[in-house]
Amino acid sequence: MKLAFALAAATIFGSGAYLLLHRDLVRVVLGIVLISQSAVLTLVASGLTRGAAPIYPLTERDVSDPLSQAMALTAIVIGLGVTALLLVLVLRVAHAYASRAIDDVAEDEAEHDAALERLHAREHEDEEAAAR
Amino acid sequence: MTAAALALVIPWAAGIVLALLDGRRRLVGWLAVAVLAANLAALVVLAVQILPHGRVHEVTGDWPSGVGITLRADALGVLFAVLSSVALLAAAVHEVLDGVRDRVFPAVVVFLDAGLTGVFLTGDVFNFYVFFELSMAAGYILATYGGTRRELGAALIFTAVNLLGTFVFLLSVAGLYHVTGTLDMARAAARVADVDPNAAILVAVGFFAAFSVKLGLFPFHFWLPTVYTGARPAVAAILSGGLANIGAYGLLRFGGELLPDELALAGTALIVIGCASIVYGGVLAVSRRTSAEMLAYSAIGQVGYVLVAIGVGGPAGFAAAILYAVVNSLNKTLLFLTVETRGALVGTVFALGALSVAGVPPAAGFVGKLELFRAAVDSPAVLVLFLLGSALSFVYVFQIYQFDFWRGERSGALSGWPQQTLFAALGLVVLGLGLWPEPLLALSRDAADVLVRGGG
Numbered sequence: 001m002k003l004a005f006a007l008a009a010a011t012i013f014g015s016g017a018y019l020l021l022h023r024d025l026v027r028v029v030l031g032i033v034l035i036s037q038s039a040v041l042t043l044v045a046s047g048l049t050r051g052a053a054p055i056y057p058l059t060e061r062d063v064s065d066p067l068s069q070a071m072a073l074t075a076i077v078i079g080l081g082v083t084a085l086l087l088v089l090v091l092r093v094a095h096a097y098a099s100r101a102i103d104d105v106a107e108d109e110a111e112h113d114a115a116l117e118r119l120h121a122r123e124h125e126d127e128e129a130a131a132r
Numbered sequence: 133m134t135a136a137a138l139a140l141v142i143p144w145a146a147g148i149v150l151a152l153l154d155g156r157r158r159l160v161g162w163l164a165v166a167v168l169a170a171n172l173a174a175l176v177v178l179a180v181q182i183l184p185h186g187r188v189h190e191v192t193g194d195w196p197s198g199v200g201i202t203l204r205a206d207a208l209g210v211l212f213a214v215l216s217s218v219a220l221l222a223a224a225v226h227e228v229l230d231g232v233r234d235r236v237f238p239a240v241v242v243f244l245d246a247g248l249t250g251v252f253l254t255g256d257v258f259n260f261y262v263f264f265e266l267s268m269a270a271g272y273i274l275a276t277y278g279g280t281r282r283e284l285g286a287a288l289i290f291t292a293v294n295l296l297g298t299f300v301f302l303l304s305v306a307g308l309y310h311v312t313g314t315l316d317m318a319r320a321a322a323r324v325a326d327v328d329p330n331a332a333i334l335v336a337v338g339f340f341a342a343f344s345v346k347l348g349l350f351p352f353h354f355w356l357p358t359v360y361t362g363a364r365p366a367v368a369a370i371l372s373g374g375l376a377n378i379g380a381y382g383l384l385r386f387g388g389e390l391l392p393d394e395l396a397l398a399g400t401a402l403i404v405i406g407c408a409s410i411v412y413g414g415v416l417a418v419s420r421r422t423s424a425e426m427l428a429y430s431a432i433g434q435v436g437y438v439l440v441a442i443g444v445g446g447p448a449g450f451a452a453a454i455l456y457a458v459v460n461s462l463n464k465t466l467l468f469l470t471v472e473t474r475g476a477l478v479g480t481v482f483a484l485g486a487l488s489v490a491g492v493p494p495a496a497g498f499v500g501k502l503e504l505f506r507a508a509v510d511s512p513a514v515l516v517l518f519l520l521g522s523a524l525s526f527v528y529v530f531q532i533y534q535f536d537f538w539r540g541e542r543s544g545a546l547s548g549w550p551q552q553t554l555f556a557a558l559g560l561v562v563l564g565l566g567l568w569p570e571p572l573l574a575l576s577r578d579a580a581d582v583l584v585r586g587g588g
Contacts, residue, residue: 020296025288032295039302046310068309071258075302078265085272086291093288096281105285109358112282120421 005045012038036079139174143246150239161228164238204255208579213252219373227366244270286362293355297345304338336394347379350409360428373465380457388583402443409436414524450580452507459500473547481559486529496565
C-alpha cells in the first residue's frame with residue numbers, strides 16, 4: 001500500500017514538474033496544482049493507522065488515523081485559496097503583457113536589464129571622456 | 133487572555149475589519165499602523181514575561197495536552213516575532229506617509245503580521261505550515277503592489293517559486309509526522325533520535341530546500357533579484373526585513389532543534405553553500421550600479437553568513453546566526469526604505485546602514501560580524517572567505533554611496549520630515565545596537581540556548 005501511494009505521489013509530482021516547465025502560464029499553474037495534490041496525497045499516506053472511518057462513537061477497534069485526514073483537508077482548502085490567488089495573478093499578467101506565455105515576461109525583464117546596462121555603459125563612457 | 137494569544141488575535145481580527153475598508157484613506161492606513169503597534173506592544177510584554185529563561189506553553193481551545201495545537205513562546209520565537217513586527221511597522225508607517233496606492237495594502241500587511249506572529253509562536257509543525265502559508269499569501273499579494281507590468285511579472289515569479297517551496301515543506305511535514313508520529317515540535321524533537329537516519333535525512337533535506345528558497349540562498353536565489361528590484365521600496369523592505377525571517381527562523385528551529393543530528397551531519401555542506409552565497413552575492417552586487425539591484429544581490433550574500441554560522445553549529449554558531457539574522461533584517465529594512473528618497477537625513481542614515489552591512493563600527497553590523505568571526509575561529513578557510521565577503525560588501529555599499537550621494541545621481545522624491553524622522557529612528561536602532569550590544573548579545577545567547585537544550 002505504501003508503495004502504491006509513493007508511486008502515485010511521485011507520478012503526480014513528476015507530471016506537475018513537467019507542466020511547470022511549459023511556457024504557457026496556465027499550464028504552469030496546473031503544474032503547481034498537481035504538485036500540491038501530490039503533497040496532499042503524501043499527507044493522506046502519512047497516516048499511522050489504517051482501518052474503519054474514525055467516526056465517534058467508535059464501533060471497531062481499528063480506525064484510520066484522523067489526524068492525517070484533517071491535515072489533508074486543511075491542505076486542500078489552503079491549496080484552493082492559493083490556486084485562486086495564482087490564477088488571478090496570471091489573469092492580471094496576461095492582461096498587462098497581452099500574452100500568457102512566460103517567455104514574454106522573461107523577455108520584458110531582459111529588455112529592462114539591457115536598457116539599464118546600456119544607460120550605465122553610456123554614463124561610463126561620458127565619465128571617461130570627461131576624464132580625458 | 134495572555135499576551136501570546138493577544139499578539140495573535142489583534143492583527144487577525146483587525147485584518148478582517150481592515151479588509152472591508154478602503155486602504156487608500158489616510159485614516160485606514162493609520163488604523164493599520166495602530167494595529168501593528170499594538171501587536172508589537174503585546175509581543176514586547178510577552179518577551180518581558182518570558183526572558184531570560186522562561187517560556188510560555190499553551191494548548192489552544194482547552195484541549196488536553198497532546199491533542200490540541202500548542203502555542204509556545206521562547207526566547208528564539210519572541211525575538212524573531214518582535215523583529216518582524218518592527219520591520220513591518222516601519223514599512224507600513226513609511227508607506228502610509230507616502231500615500232497608499234492600493235485599497236488592500238493595509239489589510240494585507242496586518243494579515244502578514246498575524247501570519248508571522250503565528251509562525252514564530254506556534255509549537256506545532258502543521259500549524260507552522262498554516263501560518264507560513266498565510267504569511268506567504270499576504271506576501272504574494274504585496275508583491276503585486278503598484279500593479280505595473282514589472283511588478284506583476286516579478287510577483288508571478290515570486291508566487292510560483294515560493295509556492296513550490298511551501299509544497300516541498302508540506303511534503304516534509306508529512307514525512308516528519310509519519311516517522312515521529314507527532315506534530316508537536318517538542319515531542320518530535322524528543323523522538324527524532326530513534327528514527328531511521330535515512331528517512332530523517334530525507335525530511336531534513338526537504339525542510340532545508342523549503343527555507344533556503346525563502347531566504348534566497350545561492351542555488352535557490354534565482355527569483356530574488358527580480359522581485360526585490362521590481363517591487364516598491366516598502367514592499368521590498370517588508371519581504372526582506374519581515375518575510376525572509378521565516379527562512380532563518382525555520383532553518384534554526386527545524387535544523388537546530390528538531391533535526392540536530394542531521395544538521396551536524398550536513399554542517400560542511402551548509403558552510404560550503406553559505407560561502408558560495410557570500411561570494412556570489414558580493415561579486416554580483418559590486419557589478420551593479422543602482423541601489424535597489426545592489427541591495428538585492430547583497431541580500432543573497434548576507435544570508436550566506438547566517439547559513440555558515442548555522443553550519444558551524446553549537447551554542448556559539450547558533451547565537452551568531454541569530455544575531456546576524458536580526459542585524460541583517462534591520463539593515464535591509466533601513467536600506468530598502470531609504471533607497472528611493474532624498475533628503476537631509478537620508479544620506480546619513482544610508483551611510484549608517486551601509487556601514488552596518490560592511491560591518492564597520494559603530495553600526496550594529498560590526499557586532500554581528502564579530503560574533504561570526506568568533507564562531508568560525510577554528511576554520512581558517514571560512515575566516516578568509518568572511519574577510520573576502522566583508523571586503524566585497526565594503527566595496528559595493530560605498531560604490532553605491534558614491535554614485536548616489538557624491539555625484540548626485542540619486543533619483544526619487546524629496547522626503548518630508550515625518551519620513552525622515554522614521555529613517556532617523558531606524559538609524560538610531562542600528563546605531564544603538566552597535567554602541568550598546570549587550571542586550572542583543574544576551575538575547576541571542578538565550579535564544580541559542582533554547583535550541584541547544586532541545587525542546588524539553
